[in-house]
Amino acid sequence: MLVDMAAFTPWSSLAGGALIGLAAGLFVVANGRIAGISGLLGSLLQRGAEGRGEKVCFLLGLIAAPLSWQVFWAMPTVQFSIAPWLLMVAGLLVGLGTRYGGGCTSGHGVCGLSRLSPRSAVATLCFMAAGFATVFVVRHLLSGA
Template sequence: MTEFTPLMSFAGGLLIGFSALLLMLTWGRIAGMTAIIGGILPPLGADWSWKAAFLAGAILAPLALSVGGYEVDYSVPVSTTALIIGGLIAGIGVTFGSGCTSGHGICGMARLSRRSMAATATFMAFAIVTVFLIRHVFGVSI
């Protein structure tokens, strides 16, 4: 089972929300990770520099925590095949849903976007069903 970490989870949520707020205030952009990652792939757009900096912060933050003495678990509890399949499914969802979980779930919900509320409800429902099926129907323990 996953360890219950309410304080670290709350702190992480605050940092994610704060970074999304700063991005909106400084650049007027939504912190949707899929669009940010897509923006640093060729062909590079005019705003690739802030996207690269945002991603660098997302990658370097856990490293900074581990250097600062916090235990950061970098393990991935599923196979490479499962990661690839999950990535493809998420990519299809991002395409048809006009955005990713961070764009809709964090930024869209904060802006009271009806489209984001529907998207968030949809991916949360599918996440709940997926976890139920994997753990209780197929008996896979992650």
């Protein structure tokens, strides 16, 4: 394996991870709930859900963060090598998986693992294995290379 040292950013990655952990920790202290993004978004779509204000603020913060980034630095160029419809299908499948799996990477991977939840450990192992397998199949078996 070759690491592209020009694209290797351990300090900004560490800072980003620390900020994610801080936000998740503050959310659980302030609200008594874990910061599972799929759960937050799903509960906003339900009638009569409690704590709509803080959930909306948290989700708006996820959108505002990259927008505020571009005030100080240029946004990285994003290029997709697949059709947009395929990205939409992939997003739909990820959404279905989070509902069936009872959570997403933020709920299980960040918050659940930090609470030493066995259920979250199993869920995280399962969705990481599924992601690895999907990338292997798409890049090595279906690409024709």
